[in-house]
Amino acid sequence: MSPITVAILGATGDLGLRVVRRFLSPEYSPSQISSVKFFTRNPSSSGAQELKTLGAEPVEGEVTADGLQGVDVFISLIGGVTNLDYMNNYAKAAVDAGVKVYIPSDDHRGNNDFHHELFDDKEAHYHYTSSISGGKVKIVSLYVGLFLEDTFGLG
Numbered sequence: 001m002s003p004i005t006v007a008i009l010g011a012t013g014d015l016g017l018r019v020v021r022r023f024l025s026p027e028y029s030p031s032q033i034s035s036v037k038f039f040t041r042n043p044s045s046s047g048a049q050e051l052k053t054l055g056a057e058p059v060e061g062e063v064t065a066d067g068l069q070g071v072d073v074f075i076s077l078i079g080g081v082t083n084l085d086y087m088n089n090y091a092k093a094a095v096d097a098g099v100k101v102y103i104p105s106d107d108h109r110g111n112n113d114f115h116h117e118l119f120d121d122k123e124a125h126y127h128y129t130s131s132i133s134g135g136k137v138k139i140v141s142l143y144v145g146l147f148l149e150d151t152f153g154l155g
Contacts, residue, residue: 010078074094087105091125095129
């Protein structure tokens, strides 16, 4: 298998920084991951500066098909309340760019007994992305649970 290019939305957040550091560690890079791009609205932030120092490539602004050109795997690590239209826009950009694998921000599909706008939107986003991809994009859904230190203000 050839090394892949990964793009990450939310890379300068707490979880994002951890994921990018791991991807760029000698264990994965350059043997499995050839490059990591990250989307940022503020390339001068401390998180963006750290990622650039580690070798990640910043893409300033919103996620677009142009920004995702040449990307094999697109990962969204944005947390909290996220607008459905915003999520659908970057998923469409991934499909239009020919991304092979899309990992959306924490998924909560499968628990039909619990409804909340955030989780219902993520369910709708999954279905939207599936419908527009025509099976060309593999969608990998992960639910990692809540980070208690953030949920209850312990961090």
